[in-house]
Amino acid sequence: MPTGLHLFLAVATILSQHVQAADILVATVTYTSTWMDVAKIAEVLASRGHVVTVVAPASQKSDLMWKWPTLQYETFGDPEKPPPFKEFVKTVPEQMAFSSNSTGTLGLLKLLNIFRSALLDLNEEILSDKQLLTKLNNSHYDVVLTYAGLSCGPLVAQYLDLPLVCTMRSMPTGQDVRATGVPNPLAYVPTASSGLSDRMTFLQRVKNVLVYFAFSTIGQLIVDKSYDDLAKRTIGDDFTISAALARTDVWLYQSDLMFDFPKPMMPNMVSIAGHVAEDVKPLSEEMEKFVQSSGDDGVVLVTFGSMVAAMPAVIADMLAAAFARLPQKVVWRYAGTPPPSLGSNTKTMEWVPQNDLLAHPKTKAFVSHCGYNGVAEAMYHGVPLVGMPLVTDAHDNIARMVARGMAVSLDIHSVTSEEVYQAITSVISDPRYKEKADQVSTHLRDQPQSPMERAVWWIEHVIKHGGLPHLRSRAIELPFHQYYLLDVIALLVAVISAILLSCWKCCSFAYGMCKRGNTNTKKKTN
Numbered sequence: 001m002p003t004g005l006h007l008f009l010a011v012a013t014i015l016s017q018h019v020q021a022a023d024i025l026v027a028t029v030t031y032t033s034t035w036m037d038v039a040k041i042a043e044v045l046a047s048r049g050h051v052v053t054v055v056a057p058a059s060q061k062s063d064l065m066w067k068w069p070t071l072q073y074e075t076f077g078d079p080e081k082p083p084p085f086k087e088f089v090k091t092v093p094e095q096m097a098f099s100s101n102s103t104g105t106l107g108l109l110k111l112l113n114i115f116r117s118a119l120l121d122l123n124e125e126i127l128s129d130k131q132l133l134t135k136l137n138n139s140h141y142d143v144v145l146t147y148a149g150l151s152c153g154p155l156v157a158q159y160l161d162l163p164l165v166c167t168m169r170s171m172p173t174g175q176d177v178r179a180t181g182v183p184n185p186l187a188y189v190p191t192a193s194s195g196l197s198d199r200m201t202f203l204q205r206v207k208n209v210l211v212y213f214a215f216s217t218i219g220q221l222i223v224d225k226s227y228d229d230l231a232k233r234t235i236g237d238d239f240t241i242s243a244a245l246a247r248t249d250v251w252l253y254q255s256d257l258m259f260d261f262p263k264p265m266m267p268n269m270v271s272i273a274g275h276v277a278e279d280v281k282p283l284s285e286e287m288e289k290f291v292q293s294s295g296d297d298g299v300v301l302v303t304f305g306s307m308v309a310a311m312p313a314v315i316a317d318m319l320a321a322a323f324a325r326l327p328q329k330v331v332w333r334y335a336g337t338p339p340p341s342l343g344s345n346t347k348t349m350e351w352v353p354q355n356d357l358l359a360h361p362k363t364k365a366f367v368s369h370c371g372y373n374g375v376a377e378a379m380y381h382g383v384p385l386v387g388m389p390l391v392t393d394a395h396d397n398i399a400r401m402v403a404r405g406m407a408v409s410l411d412i413h414s415v416t417s418e419e420v421y422q423a424i425t426s427v428i429s430d431p432r433y434k435e436k437a438d439q440v441s442t443h444l445r446d447q448p449q450s451p452m453e454r455a456v457w458w459i460e461h462v463i464k465h466g467g468l469p470h471l472r473s474r475a476i477e478l479p480f481h482q483y484y485l486l487d488v489i490a491l492l493v494a495v496i497s498a499i500l501l502s503c504w505k506c507c508s509f510a511y512g513m514c515k516r517g518n519t520n521t522k523k524k525t526n
Ligand SMILES: *[C@@H]1O[C@H](CO)[C@@H](O)[C@H](O)[C@H]1NC(C)=O
Pocket: 095, 096, 099, 100, 101, 102
């Protein structure tokens, strides 16, 4: 009998640790690399028995079903006509990434604006589809999962009045800072896209402050406003993007202490950096053979991201010439025509199993445009980096890797073939880079939960309790004068002034009395 009871209790305990199968709605743009982060989490949620439904353009459904068969899809738009954003993703970033007018803060602003208007059209298609929204409302989901930047997901959650979990990398326009009310001390927290570290000189701090205020003003006046207008046109006046984001129950941040610099966090900001890197699969037979053929020299992996498969011929040839001189074998994600200087040691491929290659013990270095996922994977597997940042957060990512001592940064617009060769050779032959990379990797792996387990735990925690409003800080509700305690300071200054004033009055009165008293006494004695 006791054994039966024990068994029953054990099973009951295990079952009670799981939330019941829930209905999860994923409302985010399914084209950019941020989708991959959400999709990985969605797949794991589906494997735990939850029903995960993705809002996707009808024209993309078969492609998504093929790549993510365990997810369900609710579609919008014309199945015959892909949204213009798809074409944009294929062509524009390449031109922009390699044109010298896209670098620096101004270039980033331009890029952000182009992204914003392209994504706005896509979001408008979702929010103006009344049939879709009614269907979503009648499906009674338990939670909405979305990427927070430039996505209508938070507005969908607000409209359907559902709990919300947002994934987040970094937004230079500071939507997350305003929505969480997290303190953001500019003395040591570098603004996203500034390329600065937490050790800033006086002039760098000036730059940090100016960049922060420029971006956050643009964030409020342009980005937020265009989403507010979108909400007004489609779902009504009661909805604004800032209120929608402020409803977020949990923020799943793709940064952690080995990646980012220490800074304040709110209790509903959870770090899940590296959740994309855990899932390592064996290489294909052909690829494994190529990697093994490198012998003791090993392999160098080169990718410039999912959005930049091709590059200008001059830059491609400059890189090819540098790779050809290496004793290592080179695997290069490259889709254009082979450059004339391509060496026999270099294998170009349209797609590479990036994470699986980085996990391979023969991989010695990673040449990258420093998109977040590539950097996170290199950190997790301890591979030194040669970074040539192109756009958006890449400059910040490489600044962090250089600060960790596991990377060298080069400017792709001005670098020479010789410098590329030297940089790759030095991260491979100087043992300090590999030591630092290994240190980062072992730190990242030494956690009570893996980042993916943590992401899933928090999402299920939100589902179980129907939201976590007690974790949201009051900071965002306070008016300016209360937040900075201007009223309290004013009162204290008034009281202290009053006390000082009355002391002064008393003293001068007493002094006056004494003086008069003295004169009186003198008169008397006289
Ligand atoms: C920036 O570069 C792109 C691509 O080279 C070009 O089409 C565009 O006209 C340039 N814009 C400005 C403002 O110079």
